[in-house]
Amino acid sequence: MQRAINGLKRWETLLFIIFIGTVLNNVAQSPAYLNPNNFINLFQLSIEKIIVAITMTFIIINGEIDLSVASIMGMAACIMARLYDVGVPLETGIVIALASGALAGAFNGFWVAVVGLPSLAVTLAGLVGYRGIARIMLEDRSIGGFPGWFNAFGQQPVLGSLTLGIVVFIILFLVGAIILHRSAFGRYVYAIGSNKEAAIYAGVRVQRVKMTLFIASGMVAALAGLLIAARFGAVRGNTADGFELDIVTMVLLGGVSIFGGSGTLVGVGLAILIILNLRNGMSLINITGNTQTLVIGVLLILSVLIPNWGRAVQTWIMRQRLRSAELAKGGER
Amino acid sequence: RDVVVAEPGQEVRMLLLPKFLGILVFDEANQGALEAAAELENPAPLIFDGPTPENSVAGQIEIVTNAVTQGIQALMISNNAGDQIAPAAQAALDAGLTVVTWDSPIPSAVGEQVFVAQVDFNETGKVLADMALSILGEEGGQFAILSASPDAANQNAWIAAMQEVLASDPAYANLELLTIVYGNDQSEESYNQALGLVDAYPELDLIVAPTSVGGPAAAKALQDEGLCGEGTDNSVVVTGLMLPSEVLAYVENGCIPEFALWSFVDLGYLTYYVTYLLATGAIEAEPGVMFEAGRMGTYEITEDPTRENGLRVLMGPFSIYNIENIYAAVGMEAPE
């Protein structure tokens, strides 16, 4: 019983309830919602962001942040496009673009893990700097006309009715969840996020873990950048501009503490479902972008506020109950 | 050939998609479209929906994609996503929607049926060059371009056209283009860029800003630095494409001696007509098709000379504004 109550108090449970609420609301609001295509669209339209949200979850649990992901997405896409434009085979370009993402991640990781600068500062510089590289690559041009097979990856289903992006997301999510919650590496990620010093004293290779995370983050961001290039069929210097805030929002709504050390991937998965559903539902009834953002802002705050209030009320009730029990006992004597 | 006239009263669910919300010109276009909708007695309400400025590209694509699910029948897109919107627009076309672009086309023309061009993009280049020439005079001078973002397709096309005009006609030989900078349609960046220009190029005479945000910001910067406006010799001034109501003060004080624009109300009106006709099957998107667009008269669908494979309806003309006619344009009495 106690366990059941504790289960109910979990963040994930709350998110699940909100999620069901959004689904019901959408069904009531728009007949188009239940259209099977809509479910694919719902993921497909934000697929790059939610892929990066997975690695971002690791990074934030680790007590760091990576604000440069959106710029790395843009940079990788631009590098690939530029190489393609000058005649390098696309396959080679893709490999180089992924490597550039990993390199950018390693660069971030070096300053954070080895030199010990705050990740916020480092990746803020990266946010500006990697976007700069994207700009240098394409200047004011837009490059498209990639081979059909490449565009198909972004636009056509590869498995049943799922696109490559969705398949990648599902695989990364499952693998990520296992690594985070079942493997030694995941345990280290939490340990470092909770108390870096204690982790060092316990012989955890903190630098290596952080480095790995930043490289993974850079590489996954690059992959997401390529997916967005395939989905849009063309690349520009501002590709994926400003995605970082949305990505961080998803992770935080998922119950991951910005101070590190706590949160689950399941929570983030639910938060992703909520945000996508909410946006989709609002889009279907023509609520404009600004209002959508506003609603998600409100939701973000409420999702923490309501459980806080709930807990306060609960404590109060418990104390009242003990008090009255005490009074009753006193009366007997 | 026949001039097709629209048959009012048919139901077409239409969506007008601006680059993003919160900019006056797009609201004016919506006014025009609403006017046309009333005239055509379309029982379905016109939807005016757009992304936020910072999320314009992904937001536009999202709206286009969702439009199919929603059962929208006709899309009118002022494209801010370059060719990146093409797959989504093509998907909409494939799903049987009518897709028309206005204000800013899809560069590759993939996914659109017709582009309703406010003006001829080559002509825009010429108009910009002419204004520069008329401000700087025969002896010419140095100028710089302050554009929106490096990613804005229509701005880039206009600038390219202007450069071409400058290079091809000896009449402009004395106009020297120094550089192109970008203010990203934000006042603060445009302001700082304008200051950077006057510092980096002491001989600068003119800033050409083909953006309704960049122009006033540049004018304010120059005015603040005492380079133009009352009590100065207007050593550096601004021209470009702007909204009369937003630059009145600078025209009055001489910081913007001359600028150009077309009517966004008319553009919205015409776009609505074209789209309605296409969606109701009254016309096909083919070169040579002629139709009547209500109060604006007769138009023809032609090949777009500025884009391969593209079709367009050319609205025109430019209105050139200066101190003489700006009061009329903003509906004010000219002061004595």
Added chain:
Amino acid sequence: MEPVLAIRRVSKRFDGTQALDDVSLELYPGEVHTLLGENGAGKSTLIKIMTGIHQPDTGELLLDDKPISIANSAQAQHYGIAAIYQEPMVFPDLNVAENIFISHQNRGAIMRWGNLYRDADAILKRLGVTLDVRSPARGLTLAAQQTVEIAKALSLKTRVLIMDEPTASLSAHEVAQLFKLTRNLRDQGVAILFISHRLEEVFEISDRITIFRDGKRISTGLAHEYTIERAIRDMVGREMESFFHKTLSQPGDVVLSVRGLARQGVFEGVNFDLRAGEVLGFAGLVGSGRTDVALALFGIAPPDAGEIYFQGKRVNITSPEMATQLGIAYVPEDRRQHGLVMPFPIVSNISLPTLRRYINRIGLIDFDRERRTANEFRNRLKIRSESIATPAGKLSGGNQQKVVLSKWLNTRPKLLILDEPTRGIDVGAKSEVHAMINDLAQQGLAILMISSDLPEVLGMSDRILVMREGRQMGIFSRAETTQEVIMTAAMGQEAAS
């Protein structure tokens, strides 16, 4: 005489644990009242209720016979109740003087730095410590932090002063200083509530003693009514034999050999050999550099000069991970910062350094095996907790220490470095730890034990190395030493007088 502060039938429950069960206590002006109890008996919880950090579930507090409710620390201070907490609570970015006067809301809205430094200096002088009042608190050793805490409490005009294990990280010299002050305050009519696990100290300072067990008050009485044996019986609930089970054994091969070890500006010239089965005690005043030597051996702050031979091989230890792999374990002195990941459950804390052992074939953690180990240690060390899934942060101080010990014993080290291993541990647990140290030595482990508790060092070590100001003053064999000899070595000339 009227009690200043009376606690009436207070109960407090944390989900799962009844921390306090119908507890009453009176504090009279001008007495030193000592609370004794095992780890987790509820001492700190009671204190936190008296200072407004926790609210009692039931029961009430009376100040001068009038019921009061204390909602927060500011209110507690307003009533004249001040506390020195078990874990020092300093502000690392503020300097020492500011730290001392942080609670003085009545010093006015405008800072007068000159006065502040002067007053802080004066208070520290009264305490007999030299600390630069302008230096930031960041980087102070635990003992220095504790000193700041004491100064902070003394700076307030208090009627009730609570001291939760203030001596845990102090050495004899500082303790004597502190007691002098404490008596002073007592004579001025302050009621002092004192908590300590060092029984000799308790009998030295206390006027009255109250003993807690399992959140209940077992007995209260004048200090001289108690003997050590009775106190222990009341705390533990059964008879217990004497403390130090030192069994002398035949030392084996040299495990660790250190030659001319130095880290610039911190310590220098450290030379010793440590054999398997031997316990080498490290004694010295607080700040004498003992911890730094340990950190050098464990690879956290590698030395600049000197040689380390481990099991006969010259080694260059540059990271804790390397040290662990060699078979060196280090139980740090600051368990909050370095010892534990507080939000982690006990089980994950114990397995952290050895996680690689709990990986199954497909590369995932074998939770069952991990839990089995944790349960073993929980039983062996008698860790008091609801289960091994309880977060370490919710344990009482002593139980936390046991978790840290478990975690390192589980690495099955060849050399075990213990830094203040019994800091904050109750008598029962202490004797268990001592028995364990003894056992481990018997099994052939080489043990290096840093401790500020002189009886402990003397009782447990085969040999004792004394440090002073970063220099090794000598190594004394168990047979030839007394407390006096060690203190003289540790303090230099002045102490001899």
Added chain:
Amino acid sequence: MTAIRRLVRPEQLREISLLILIVLACLFFSTQINGFLSGRTFARVSTSVAIITVVAVGQTLVVLTRNIDLSVGSIVGFCAYFVGMQFTFDRTIPPAAAVAMAIGVGALMGGFNGLLVAYARVPAIIVTLGTLAIYRGLLVEYGNARTVTTANLPSWLVGLQPTNLFSIGDIDIRLMAFIAIVVVLVFQLGLGYLQFGRRLYAIGSNPDAARIAGIPARRTVFLAYVMCGALAGLGGFMFLVRFGDITIVAAQGLELQVVAAVVVGGVNIFGGSGTMFGAMLGAVMIGTLEYSLTRMTWISQFWKDALLGGFILAAVAADAIILTRIRKFWARTELTLAAPVSETPEVRRAAGD
């Protein structure tokens, strides 16, 4: 050595190292840009960083308490637009009332943030990420695609931006820069000499200890947010003065610039240390770099961002490296006051957990 150590606190060390970096950067740029070391450069940079500086001062107040305010960009935009619109309705609003209005609206918005962070215990980043969207959304709703234009503003307001208060030799102190300097000085003094200021450090330094020490942490954090909002409101007014033409995207993304200034200025993002001078120097550093890069005509527009990113990183890294070096050096000179064995960044757990 001891004397110097006692005189110069580590925080001030940060500022000195940053100042040296700025001087070095200026020397470098003076070889690249004609007439760089001139009054004009000063006027340009000082006015262009004035707004960021004012907002960064507010941000610093909040960051010191181990919180953050990401909504400042939206507050600045809202206040600039709101006050501008009031002038559109009524041009005769007196200057003092306009400023008060901007500050008031800003303080209100900051107060809302503060309420949620301090009293409802919602983590700051969540609150302000939310209000970043909410305040901007309100502006869009309120703005309804209209634009504030200089034509609608009274001439005294339009004329404020170039107003020169006084000159020191070649160097003009313009009104905007003056406001910023006054704000920095006032708040710097407040931090150093007011109980309130020290409390901000204490709370950020160790939130648990702050609670135990009886510091009214909630009220203090709340007030920090109110002030941060008020300063953002003042920044909004300055924004209106400087740019005149205000759209609903005004000051979008300003929060990142402000956070960058604060971080480069050596304010610890995890609370407890940093100064207003530092924040100002951070803003100046970034402002100088941006100023210089736009004026080096041989550098392509498209290289600017990449270089700026590199410079920001270099500034942060140089600052950190210089600082640890000096700390180590001092640690060696004085045994009894040694630095910690290993830097122990405070456990960054939230105050609210």
